[in-house]
Amino acid sequence: MERQIKIDLFATIEKRLSTASKIAVLCHAYGDGDCYGSALALQSAVSRVYGQNLTCCTLISQEAVGSKYSFMPGIENIKVWPDGQDKYDLVLTVDTASTQLLGSRVQLLDGAYVISFDHHSSFTAYADVDVREPHYGACAELVYEFICHIAGEPTAEEAVCLYTAISSDTGGLSQKNTTPNSMMVSAKLCEYDSVKVDDISFRLFKSSSFARNQVIGHCLSNEKQYAGGKICTSYITRQLLDETGCTDSETDGIVSLVFATEGCEIAILAKETLDGPTKCSLRSKEANVAQVAAHFGGGGHINAAGCRVDADAESAAHIVATYIIENGLI
Numbered sequence: 233m234e235r236q237i238k239i240d241l242f243a244t245i246e247k248r249l250s251t252a253s254k255i256a257v258l259c260h261a262y263g264d265g266d267c268y269g270s271a272l273a274l275q276s277a278v279s280r281v282y283g284q285n286l287t288c289c290t291l292i293s294q295e296a297v298g299s300k301y302s303f304m305p306g307i308e309n310i311k312v313w314p315d316g317q318d319k320y321d322l323v324l325t326v327d328t329a330s331t332q333l334l335g336s337r338v339q340l341l342d343g344a345y346v347i348s349f350d351h352h353s354s355f356t357a358y359a360d361v362d363v364r365e366p367h368y369g370a371c372a373e374l375v376y377e378f379i380c381h382i383a384g385e386p387t388a389e390e391a392v393c394l395y396t397a398i399s400s401d402t403g404g405l406s407q408k409n410t411t412p413n414s415m416m417v418s419a420k421l422c423e424y425d426s427v428k429v430d431d432i433s434f435r436l437f438k439s440s441s442f443a444r445n446q447v448i449g450h451c452l453s454n455e456k457q458y459a460g461g462k463i464c465t466s467y468i469t470r471q472l473l474d475e476t477g478c479t480d481s482e483t484d485g486i487v488s489l490v491f492a493t494e495g496c497e498i499a500i501l502a503k504e505t506l507d508g509p510t511k512c513s514l515r516s517k518e519a520n521v522a523q524v525a526a527h528f529g530g531g532g533h534i535n536a537a538g539c540r541v542d543a544d545a546e547s548a549a550h551i552v553a554t555y556i557i558e559n560g561l562i
């Protein structure tokens with residue numbers, strides 16, 4: 233995004249923030265570290281800069297936040313939808329490329345002025361103001377920029393949320409979507425004593441609950457290979473989640489374990505959801521999985537995308553793998 237355009241958008245947003253009375257901050261459903269961290273830091277900064285004029289600035293999640301993120305400052309203030317209120321005059325969304333990702337909270341957009349902060353390259357426009365940086369590894373890089381604009385710099389707590397968000401979306405600054413900007417912002421955040429790099433990366437990437445380990449065991453022992461091993465798939469049923477006690481948010485990152493299979497170029501992890509079609513997470517080394525996801529009505533990034541398929545988990549993974557092969561996308 234061109235610098236002057238962004239400065240103008242920031243000015244428009246500031247004007248809206250200074251006259252708003254009830255603000256909702258929304259992250260996407262089935263939240264991840266980037267959306268929670270971005271939303272927490274944004275909510276905190278908006279509250280401290282514009283708090284005097286505000287009746288409320290509430291962060292509303294579609295579901296309970298997983299225990300993995302319990303260390304993030306402010307996480308206890310996240311309200312789980314429905315939060316008892318139904319009208320906000322300003323809605324800020326983070327990391328949310330389409331209204332589909334808001335679930336039933338989409339009704340909060342009715343009659344509200346909507347501002348979206350995002351970094352996805354494929355998206356369906358829905359906001360009055362869209363600030364989008366598809367070249368950023370994490371949405372939190374954009375939120376960091378906005379916080380510096382309105383508040384000078386993040387607080388120690390906001391820094392923890394932002395660093396966690398960037399680390400989460402870039403696999404600890406190791407994935408293909410990691411950019412110089414991801415590293416520069418992370419470096420600035422590391423200057424804060426509150427940002428404990430080793431502790432955050434242990435919590436995000438190494439620590440795993442017993443229940444999650446059981447689901448991982450199932451996923452790896454039921455892994456299938458297609459196209460001579462270039463596509464690897466696995467699946468998670470609701471029954472498995474119920475039996476193990478593993479929560480939806482705890483299944484984050486399991487697709488990476490399937491992706492780590494030697495020779496794998498595209499990984500597909502299909503997981504049955506509580507509210508409808510099976511969710512498929514896709515990862516790739518080179519292939520454009522955003523294009524694959526788009527065929528099924530989903531979206532995301534070139535190397536990390538997601539979609540929903542109306543089938544049981546095992547069949548959904550098979551359907552997506554077959555589509556990729558039949559269309560020569562590998």
Ligand SMILES: [Mn+2]
Nearest residue numbers: 266327371401
């Ligand atoms: Mn993100």
